[in-house]
Amino acid sequence: xxxxxxxxxxxxxxxxxxxxxxxxxxxxxxxxxxxxxxxxxxxxxxxxxxxxxxxxxxxxxxxxxxxxxxxxxxxxxxxxxxxxxxxxxxxxxxxxxxxxxxxxxxxxxxxxxxxxxxxxxxxxxxxxxxxxxxxxxxxxxxxxxxxxxxxxxxxxxxxxxxxxxxxxxxxxxxxxxxxxxxxxxxxxxxxxxxxxxxxxxxxxxxxxxxxxxxxxxxxxxxxxxxxxxxxxxxxxxxxxxxxxxxxxxxxxxxxxxxxxxxxxxxxxxxxxxxxxxxxxxxxxxxxxxxxxxxxxxxxxxxxxxxxxxxxxxxxxxxxxxxxxxxxxxxxxxxxxxxxxxxxxxxxxxxxxxxxxxxxxxxxxxxxxxxxxxxxxx
Amino acid sequence: xxxxxxxxxxxxxxxxxxxxxxxxxxxxxxxxxxxxxxxxxxxxxxxxxxxxxxxxxxxxxxxxxxxxxxxxxxxxxxxxxxxxxxxxxxxxxxxxxxxxxxxxxxxxxxxxxxxxxxxxxxxxxxxxxxxxxxxxxxxxxxxxxxxxxxxxxxxxxxxxxxxxxxxxxxxxxxxxxxxxxxxxxxxxxxxxxxxxxxxxxxxxxxxxxxxxxxxxxxxxxxxxxxxxxxxxxxxxxxxxxxxxxxxxxxxxxxxxxxxxxxxxxxx
Numbered sequence: 001x002x003x004x005x006x007x008x009x010x011x012x013x014x015x016x017x018x019x020x021x022x023x024x025x026x027x028x029x030x031x032x033x034x035x036x037x038x039x040x041x042x043x044x045x046x047x048x049x050x051x052x053x054x055x056x057x058x059x060x061x062x063x064x065x066x067x068x069x070x071x072x073x074x075x076x077x078x079x080x081x082x083x084x085x086x087x088x089x090x091x092x093x094x095x096x097x098x099x100x101x102x103x104x105x106x107x108x109x110x111x112x113x114x115x116x117x118x119x120x121x122x123x124x125x126x127x128x129x130x131x132x133x134x135x136x137x138x139x140x141x142x143x144x145x146x147x148x149x150x151x152x153x154x155x156x157x158x159x160x161x162x163x164x165x166x167x168x169x170x171x172x173x174x175x176x177x178x179x180x181x182x183x184x185x186x187x188x189x190x191x192x193x194x195x196x197x198x199x200x201x202x203x204x205x206x207x208x209x210x211x212x213x214x215x216x217x218x219x220x221x222x223x224x225x226x227x228x229x230x231x232x233x234x235x236x237x238x239x240x241x242x243x244x245x246x247x248x249x250x251x252x253x254x255x256x257x258x259x260x261x262x263x264x265x266x267x268x269x270x271x272x273x274x275x276x277x278x279x280x281x282x283x284x285x286x287x288x289x290x291x292x293x294x295x296x297x298x299x300x301x302x303x304x305x306x307x308x309x310x311x312x313x314x315x316x317x318x319x320x321x322x323x324x325x326x327x328x329x330x331x332x333x334x335x336x337x338x339x340x341x342x343x344x345x346x347x348x349x350x351x352x353x354x355x356x357x358x359x360x361x362x363x364x365x366x367x368x369x370x371x372x373x374x375x376x377x
Numbered sequence: 378x379x380x381x382x383x384x385x386x387x388x389x390x391x392x393x394x395x396x397x398x399x400x401x402x403x404x405x406x407x408x409x410x411x412x413x414x415x416x417x418x419x420x421x422x423x424x425x426x427x428x429x430x431x432x433x434x435x436x437x438x439x440x441x442x443x444x445x446x447x448x449x450x451x452x453x454x455x456x457x458x459x460x461x462x463x464x465x466x467x468x469x470x471x472x473x474x475x476x477x478x479x480x481x482x483x484x485x486x487x488x489x490x491x492x493x494x495x496x497x498x499x500x501x502x503x504x505x506x507x508x509x510x511x512x513x514x515x516x517x518x519x520x521x522x523x524x525x526x527x528x529x530x531x532x533x534x535x536x537x538x539x540x541x542x543x544x545x546x547x548x549x550x551x552x553x554x555x556x557x558x559x560x561x562x563x564x565x566x567x568x569x570x571x572x573x574x575x576x577x578x579x580x581x582x583x584x585x586x587x588x589x590x591x592x593x594x595x596x597x598x599x600x601x602x603x604x605x606x607x608x609x610x611x612x613x614x615x616x617x618x619x620x621x622x623x624x625x626x627x628x629x630x631x632x633x634x635x636x637x638x639x640x641x642x643x644x
Contacts, residue, residue: 368460
């Protein structure tokens with residue numbers, strides 16, 4: 001079997017220098033690119049650079065045009081389902097960090113199914129299964145079982161759990177998992193090391209190659225992202241673009257998405273190391289859209305309603321709604337043990353209404369479980 | 378459509394798999410802002426063949442927003458396998474769709490590259506062969522490859538659907554040269570699908586002799602989709618009329634309307 005290629009991130013200082021050297025003329029050129037494959041990496045650097053700030057309006061217009069052409073007047077809607085907040089990692093920024101004194105809970109398969117059916121009754125058809133990293137308590141067997149239970153009840157099931165091996169991803173794909181989200185958190189090795197104090201997650205390189213393993217296993221979609229607030233967002237954006245381009249070249253069958261989690265208040269009271277403003281986030285989103293017209297862009301309930309509503313149609317293509325980040329949080333009022341507190345507390349219907357008001361169709365089904373292999377379930 | 382022009386009674390009908398169509402404009406249902414706008418657009422287009430991505434609808438849900446605007450007595454429901462990346466997936470999806478909807482019509486799409494959404498010729502041929510044997514009326518989406526069109530026809534495709542340019546690009550007839558060969562060779566209807574970004578592109582395809590065109594993005598993302606659908610319907614009519622009328626030859630050199638070619642020397 002062909003060995004998996006490796007993605008390497010260039011030195012972040014080099015990327016920083018590249019961004020600093022960008023000229024307004026390069027921003028103008030990137031805005032003029034009208035090819036289905038988007039602008040090149042040089043263009044992305046220019047769009048992320050400080051000189052692009054004065055072009056934010058033009059970037060929004062271009063990003064919106066591209067998004068409209070590629071995705072139409074639609075925005076997909078999904079919900080996360082937290083299975084477990086057990087975690088063996090110690091990560092400074094995360095509410096689930098092993099050091100934090102929070103209520104820990106792993107949902108039984110029955111409890112998880114009950115939570116999922118609450119989401120189903122609320123009209124969700126795409127769900128994202130999320131957990132902390134505690135492979136002995138919650139491993140592939142668990143994920144396979146819950147997927148087989150939910151298969152057929154949901155159009156698409158995605159996972160955002162610990163990094164797995166290719167063979168494990170293959171099992172989960174066969175069971176009905178459509179997509180894998182795995183965020184590097186930061187592409188800056190030094191910051192990564194500082195943030196991840198112990199546990200499997202300390203292995204920067206293993207995590208970095210995870211999207212490739214998921215794609216190699218046949219996953220239909222792979223999502224990447226940086227946790228905004230840890231390192232220079234411009235450099236993170238450029239590294240994300242390089243990772244996207246590399247994945248496209250090596251795994252042309254795999255659809256790609258990018259998420260933009262900005263640090264939210266969480267247990268442990270970690271303060272962001274760097275500020276990422278709403279304006280910065282907008283620049284990052286527009287830049288990635290112009291760089292990659294086909295990539296799915298997710299804007300979660302970490303952001304406030306005002307901001308999320310304003311961004312509809314400008315670049316993002318997928319919104320979570322009615323989210324609770326604590327395991328068991330849909331069936332009870334109890335939010336203790338949450339990963340972070342959300343910024344948008346509206347229900348699915350309220351978010352759909354906001355999408356409609358912007359002249360877009362909230363799409364709750366854009367996949368079908370029959371594409372994938374398992375026939376039991 | 379009756380309100381468009383005063384087409385003679387004897388105007389030609391399009392026949393696919395034994396079914397006759399007055400309109401040569403097929404419509405896709407993706408990317409619309411709401412099912413209400415979709416409904417208005419379908420009505421304005423005069424189209425009788427409406428394609429729907431199976432991934433977007435729940436055929437078992439009578440309240441499904443797309444299926445509920447699609448009156449199956451008025452329109453042929455043409456489910457498509459958008460999202461399938463190989464023959465096996467497409468066939469599985471088609472079988473389940475037929476079981477749920479009772480429709481044997483199928484627009485076969487096998488597009489393993491989620492970026493360009495270009496059709497995989499090998500898998501498309503394989504799936505067509507299987508589905509025809511299973512009794513489907515298969516309309517495969519294909520690249521504008523004349524050889525492939527013949528192969529698809531040979532295994533029983535009800536029509537072939539070569540692309541004008543990649544899906545959603547609105548680039549128009551980038552493949553005219555190849556499409557002309559397909560039209561020349563094929564005995565099944567040729568429906569130009571994908572990439573038609575303006576009514577003039579549709580007219581161009583029809584002037585070449587395409588039997589029909591399928592349009593989606595150019596209509597659904599237009600400022601006024603229903604009005605754009607009407608514009609496409611008129612362009613399709615115009616292009617078809619021009620083809621039927623027989624276009625004059627064209628060339629780079631000017632030619633006088635009343636030629637004065639000196640032929641006096643001929644006895």
